[in-house]
Amino acid sequence: MSDLNKQKIVASVPQKGFFGHPKGLFTLFFTEFWERFSYYGMRAILVFYMYYEVSKGGLGLNESTALAIMSIYGSLVYMSGVIGGWLADRIFGTSKAVLYGGILIMFGHIVLALPGSLTMFFISMVLIVLGTGLLKPNVSSVVGDIYSEQDNRRDAGFSIFYMGINLGAFLSPLIVGEAMKYNFHLGFGIAAIGMFFGLLVFIYTKKKNLGLAGTYVANPLTPAEKKKVFTIIGLSVVLLAGMIAVTIPMGLLTFDSFIVMIGILGILLPTMYFIVMYRSPKTTEVERSRIIAYIPLFIASVMFWAIQEQGSTILAVYADKRTQLEFLGIHISPAWFQSLNPLFIILLAPAFAWFWVKLGDRQPSVPTKFSLALLFAGLSFLVILLPAYFGGANSLVSPLWLVLSYFIVVLGELCLSPVGLSATTKLAPAAFSAQTMSLWFLSSAAAQAINAQIVKFYTPETEMTYFGVIGGAAIVLSILLFLLVPKIQGYMKGVR
Template structure:
């Protein structure tokens, strides 16, 4: 980290971390509140009857749409990272992204049916692409490359993410399911607005971190970028027109197209960085070491990203919602993920600091996370095996599954954020963080196909099969650990 980008060292600490972490912690808390608040009710809004305020889609189609929505959100990080690196700088990209997200939630707050949903998707996808990778990269800029607080700092930042996600289902979910879906979406917009106000007031704490692009466009490059943008936009528009004219413009075509793009885009992105003349030999070796970590992250997120689709549907249709005589809204179960994270994040942050140089290497942590993530899905085959798929399942199955998957997340997600900033070529700092979020995009694209297979008659095989496959990848990661570690160029 250069002298021009690091935050002031004379400031007070925040749990032993730079005080400037508070500003980014708060912004990400409210951004995740808005996003997960929307996600908590989106599936139900899509498949609920029109008489109840929903759109009346089929459950498989609704689940697939939720998956591609998430995939598009994470894919947009590629453009957001590029804009930050070449044009805006990370700090301005974060502010613009937050404004677009807020407008997207306001579009959903309008009872405009499918058109309002599409406008909202466009705004939230673009806004999250600008904000999400760049706020995480800003966290990395608060530390020097050899600062041992780095993993712990990302764990605390990850706790802020999940604090927002914890609050959202209880507030947005309750208002959306029990009062009106559109009021719930409006509450999500209020949350994003609160995050923007806090970020605007606290930006001075960041010093000059993220103020300027790390790889700004040269004057001669601007016309070429404009031409490429125009050509790309024209090709997309032409594809839409052709599909509409031939009658092939449908939800299924959209789902399949997003799946293909989500899987191919990270591969193209990695090759581009590997072949770039701005990537030196050591950085190239680190990128090669990053490939198996990335594949492992995709497999883990295949499980974790189904909380807003398959597990949300399981909570709504297969779970006994009468708890101690109180009818619990199905959306509340999506708070189990952040609850487990809030409990476990400080424990793991303390553990990594306590272990110091004795802590497992990054590939070992990834392998453990994959084994636990897969086990959480294998566990969900239990209710069907023991009692059949026609008997409402105890809510404790979901509680146990979420706890196990978050133990895996603590070994993979904050560690992956930290590893991404450490292994990133300097010329591609923000774009490398975009690549990390493409793991979730690829998982969303794969899930868009997988979730359509989930129904009562396939429940047992679905959970057991997907879970076992992810555990198998974890086993392979353990075997590959020495190879990966040798190519990380001294990064542990």
């Protein structure tokens, strides 16, 4: 996008109106608030819906299968963001991507809200994966569009936007988790209504509040490219449909083989990104050095998210089956624990931001912060094995153990997630700045693809071993990364 277009976009957006920020931030804040409300509300009860017996309103799937599906679903959501970003950049712009994505998500939740078969369940998952891939990366891009690059409100605007994400993620498990006590489909219906509200906010306020933001196609396809791309997409769809039609009856494409395939893809995609960027003639020697520095950070991120994302899988099962849900006279829904992560982020993020600013030049380097994040992630898993060690694997444990585990992993998240986003923008080669951001999100996709392979090893009998091995591995990797800090810092070529 040219500088002229950027200036025209900013000029078209009313620059005062939402806590001293552009009016468009109101539209994007509440669009993302309701989208995250719907997503995290649905996610808070999804694994229970899959493995609860049919008589209890669930699908009656095997527990390990449900955990693997949950991980694969999370991986595909992050992978689809790469496609959503490309479609917005090359074909219809970010504003339309947000609109189309929200519609797909809403219909996905509506399908879940209707009592149906396993086939309907998978249809809903496809709709939500595609919709989230369109909406999630592009709504953040529109936030950037409404500020000029010199606007000193920009970082604060993103902080307010990030608060909307976490408010939606905090409230929805509490509401949907309560609905789950009565009926899973009622919970999914509430998630659908949440996305509907998000669409209403976006549709009815975007013209007045967003102006031209999101309407430009950053790098549109030429007529020749369009013909070539649409031909390739059409042939790919036909080929994929043909392969599915042949391999399923032959027994070659099973659920287990699909998990393996996504696991390979989760590792292969970021590997290809690194190779292409490193070997590109557009990448300078300094940028190649920074790519080398980025690799151990990426691996650390994969390890961290592999633990953090188990909050909606293994720890959800732990909350349901191993936790005393009567506490201080209150019956706790196991879905409510999903609100702890965003709650702690809302409470602690300002403190972390203040602490880093207070330290100034004395604050830890990026790789040191990543090693701290891994240390906290490992400790969060070691904490959760202690109840079984002291009380046995068959006794119900206090919910405070889960609260402590979530609290510790959030300490790690605040050392890694915002720091990783910032480091990605600094270490990215100039020619691959947007794609490097996609690469950062692929660390979560890779983590969940790996999780789909390892969650099947979790059983009541292997609980202590499971938490101990994974938590211990994170701590060992944390120590190794800390020892490599001087080396990594040298490859970063001045980036701290």
